[in-house]
Amino acid sequence: DTGVSQDPxxxxxxxxxxxxxxxxxxxxxxxxxxxxxxxxxxxxxxxxFQNEAQLEKSRLLSDRFSAERPKGSFSTLEIQRTEQGDSxxxxxxxxxxxxxxxxxxxxxxxxxxxxxx
Amino acid sequence: xxxxxxxxxxxxxxEGENLVLNCSFTDSAIYNLxxxxxxxxxxxxxxxxxxxxxxxxxxxxLNASLDKSSGRSTLYIxxxxxxxxxxxxxxxxxxxxxxxxxxxTKLNVKP
Numbered sequence: 001d002t003g004v005s006q007d008p009x010x011x012x013x014x015x016x017x018x019x020x021x022x023x024x025x026x027x028x029x030x031x032x033x034x035x036x037x038x039x040x041x042x043x044x045x046x047x048x049f050q051n052e053a054q055l056e057k058s059r060l061l062s063d064r065f066s067a068e069r070p071k072g073s074f075s076t077l078e079i080q081r082t083e084q085g086d087s088x089x090x091x092x093x094x095x096x097x098x099x100x101x102x103x104x105x106x107x108x109x110x111x112x113x114x115x116x117x
Numbered sequence: 118x119x120x121x122x123x124x125x126x127x128x129x130x131x132e133g134e135n136l137v138l139n140c141s142f143t144d145s146a147i148y149n150l151x152x153x154x155x156x157x158x159x160x161x162x163x164x165x166x167x168x169x170x171x172x173x174x175x176x177x178x179l180n181a182s183l184d185k186s187s188g189r190s191t192l193y194i195x196x197x198x199x200x201x202x203x204x205x206x207x208x209x210x211x212x213x214x215x216x217x218x219x220x221x222t223k224l225n226v227k228p
Contacts, residue, residue, distance in 0.1 A: 042206050042218030056214060091160055104210060108160035
């Protein structure tokens with residue numbers, strides 16, 4: 001396994017269109033995270049899955065955003081009716097669940113850069 | 118809400134210098150702190166992770182320290198090289214599954 005994969009790497013779309021991104025985590029990792037990163041800022045947490053269950057969502061995740069992880073493996077992040085403010089890098093990370101206060105090291109993909117025109 | 122601040126925002130040094138990057142956080146109730154490296158247009162690469170019970174971690178030329186009570190961490194890079202040029206981000210794990218990132222320090226090491 002070569003790490004976390006994200007597809008596509010770049011997406012250019014017109015305002016109002018729907019877009020979907022895919023993340024394939026490291027195969028044995030049961031936790032999967034989505035982040036959004038804008039220029040000059042650190043990543044901001046969007047949502048998190050443990051196996052197929054979406055356990056936490058940020059207030060940043062408006063009704064236009066939906067994420068799924070149907071079989072507990074890959075995940076998709078869909079943005080409906082895109083707006084120019086959605087332009088950002090969308091990062092996916094995966095990790096192994098720990099017990100209590102364990103390491104939970106996150107491994108990141110290369111990201112999908114979204115440009116909304 | 119946990120807030121993470123990194124100072125300086127940018128740093129330019131000549132090759133060979135030792136340097137220190139700073140990270141501060143507002144809520145000391147953290148599980149761990151992680152330092153990452155990000156190259157332009159790329160994802161994040163984990164460098165070091167310090168558990169809340171630890172004071173420091175070392176990997177090669179990198180040394181990270183953690184003072185949880187004062188809400189501070191430093192990343193020390195010894196004998197810097199041009200290949201170290203990147204943005205360095207720190208992130209705190211503030212509850213079971215949520216991570217908060219700083220805005221990063223953009224490092225340029227000049228040959």
